Amino acid sequence: HDSRKEMAQDVQTFYRELPKVELHAHLNGSVSSATVEKLVASKPHLNIHQNMTAIRGGQRRTLDECFQVFKVIHQLVDSEEDVMMVAKDVIQEFAADGVKYLELRSTPREDGKTGLTKRSYVQTILEAINQCKEDGLDIDVRFLVAVDRRNGPEVAMETVKMAEDFMLSSDGAVVGLDLSGDPTVGHGKDLLLALQKAKNAGLKLALHMSEVPSQNEESELLLSLPPDRIGHGTFLHPEVGGADSLVEKVRKNNIPLELCLTSNVKGQTVPSYDKHHFLYWYQLGHPCVICTDDKGVFCTDLSQEYQLAASTFGLSNEAVWTLSQRAIACSFAPQDIKNQLEQKWTKLRPQILH
Ligand code: IMP
């Protein structure tokens, strides 16, 4: 039963047609099985099998095992050519799913064997974004440079400097910085300086926070920046070991939460869909944005995530529409793009919401 619910072809037309905003998508976690197939075929010597890169059906993995999956995907995506294909495929797939505005994020990587550098990595993604624009896809794509917390303060600082350069030279494509990576490794306090520098330079901050329990101290520190959006925030509220002071800070600064239902259930940080913290924040009237996190790894897409939220929490189509529209304001898009998106939603509404 559970696994049937998770099959993307079961998604109702309304959710597919619904115009959507995706704000939390890691590039390499978003690689579809079709793209993995192409990569596997081009690198037979790696002996990588499809089932090593995706968590299907009703399967679950520990968060640790999820991070092993990313390592496998990184082996498959190690050249400019691969990054270009992956980025274009992912953008096309989001567009085909009705996503009108997408913020992709990815950790710059280098590879001595293929000549990939951190700069050419980002440059290639930006080029893929431009090519998709030239192809006339009905999707506006922006990019967040990701800092992997595992790599410590020096790499974080280097990454911030690079992100600042790209922010100034990418014609508005690079809008912010992400903090992600295995939440059990490293501490936010070592990265605070780099994050502060990014913020001062005008980069928006989307930070993974309280993804696992017992990170109250770190979350308190990160909230002092404060960030512009929070990824997951699973353990912020006191009912799950968080703290009232954390919730108050998030509410006072009105910091939107990026919520990824299937990712959290399959990664086992949330016991079941109905126990997802979406409900807690949604009931408070706090800005919540439904996102996929890693649509490839977790075998989902944004339409399906909206449908899961609706069926789990009993949201009407009207409420789902409002949820998707409110995501526009939470994006890091410039104001004129936000206005254009609002107009698009207004125009589509009578066709889709009947
Ligand atoms: P990439 O940055 O495009 O290579 O996407 C994969 C990377 O995203 C992983 O290696 C992690 O650093 C990060 N990532 C993906 N999903 C999560 C998550 O749920 N929590 C924290 N980090 C994540």
Ligand code: ZN
């Ligand atoms: Zn994430």
